[in-house]
Amino acid sequence: MTTLRLLLADDQALVRGALAALLQLEPDLDVVAEVARGDEVVVAVREHRPDVALLDVEMPGLDGITATAAVRAACPATRVLVVTTFGRPGYLRRAMEAGASGFVVKDTPARELADAVRRVAAGLRVVDPALAAESLAAGTSPLTERETQVLRAARDGGTAADLAAVLHLSEGTVRNHLSSAIGKTGARTRAEAVRLAEQNGWLLG
Amino acid sequence: MTTLRLLLADDQALVRGALAALLQLEPDLDVVAEVARGDEVVVAVREHRPDVALLDVEMPGLDGITATAAVRAACPATRVLVVTTFGRPGYLRRAMEAGASGFVVKDTPARELADAVRRVAAGLRVVDPALAAESLAAGTSPLTERETQVLRAARDGGTAADLAAVLHLSEGTVRNHLSSAIGKTGARTRAEAVRLAEQNGWLLG
C-alpha cells in the first residue's frame, strides 16, 4: 500500500496542528498541506492534489460544505472527509449531497480517525450510524430561502426593523417570514426558532 | 530536566487524543491521564498528581474554571493551563482568579503549546497579551447574580413567563431583571443582551 497524502483544514491552529501530529504517527499517512480558511482549501487542493481532504465545517471565508463541493469540482480524485464539532443532521445531509465521502464528529475516539481516512481513501463511505439515523429522522430543511436568511440575520438579536434594513425588506414582511419560520420549526419565539434551526443545521450558507 | 507529567481534559475525544499525540512528540513531556468531563478532573489529579493539567473551559459535568479551583485546592503542586476555543475576557479573568497559571486559546500555533506547558511548569504565567488587554478593558461582569441567571435561562429563547416558571419568580420581576441586564450590556433586546454577555464570558456557572 502506498502512502496517502492528506490535506487538513481547520480554523483553530492548535487543533489543526494536533490532528496533524496524530495522523503523522501513522506510517502510511502523510499530511502534505494545512489551511485555516475555507476559501484556501480549493487552491491548496489544486496545488497538492491530496488523496484525502479533512475539512472542518465551521471555518471563516467559506464553510466546509461549500468547500467540499468546490473540492469535488476541482479535483475529483480527492476524497473529502468532513470533521466537525457539531453532529447536526443538516450538516451531514448537505455534506453528503455536496460529495463528501465521510462525516466524523470530533468526539469520536482518536484511534478511529486514521481508519476513517483509510476507508475514505479506499472509496468507502464513513458515517456514524446514530447520526445517520438522526439525519433521516430530521429530514431536509422545511425553511424557504428567505426564511433561512431572516433567521440567520436574527441570530444577533436585532429588532424586526434592523432585519428589514439589512435585508432591504419591509418590516411587516420580515415578521411574516419570521412567523412562518416559527411555525415550521415548532417554536414559540423567534429566538427559539433560531436555536432549533441552528441545532438542525439549517442555517448554513 | 526531568520529564513533565501532564493531564489532558477536553470533552471532544478526537481533539483530546490529537493534543496527546502532539505533546507526546516532545521528549520531556508525558501525558499520564486523559478525561472527558469536568468532574473527572479532580479525581484524576488526585490519583496521578500531574505537574501540569490542561483544561478546556466548555465541558460537561463541571466547567473548566470551577475545575481549576478544585485542582488548586486538591493538589497545589499541580499547575493549571486553561486551553479554550473562545478567548472571552471573562473566561480569562475568572480562570486566573481561580488559580490558573496560564490561558491559551485554541488558535495559537501548535508548536507554542509545548513551550507554554514548560513555562507553566516552571512557575511562570502564560497569557496572550492581546487577550489580557481585552480582559482589562472589558472589566468584571456588571451583572448581578439574578440578572446572570435570567440571561442564562433566556438563552433557549423562552418567553418571560417560561423564565418566571423556571426561576420561581414573578413575570414582572423577570422583565425587570431583563431590563436591567439590557441596560448594563448596552443591548436593545434580550437576545442581544444574551449574545453580548456570552461573548464577554459573563454567563458561566
Added chain:
DNA sequence: GGAGCCCCGTGACGTCTGTCATGGGCAGGT
C-alpha cells in the same frame, strides 16, 4: 442609625412582536 445595593413584587405605559386576512407578482409543473 442611615446609606447603599440587591432582591422581589405591582401597576401602568408605549412599543414591538406574532398572527391572520388579503392582495399582487413571478416561477414551476399537470
Added chain:
DNA sequence: ACCTGCCCATGACAGACGTCACGGGGCTCC
C-alpha cells in the same frame, strides 16, 4: 390555461416586551 408555491407588501389586532415609578424586605458598611 390552471394550480401551486414562494416572494413581497399592507393593515389590523391581541399579546408579549421593555421601561418606568413605586413599594417592601434583606444585607453590608461606615
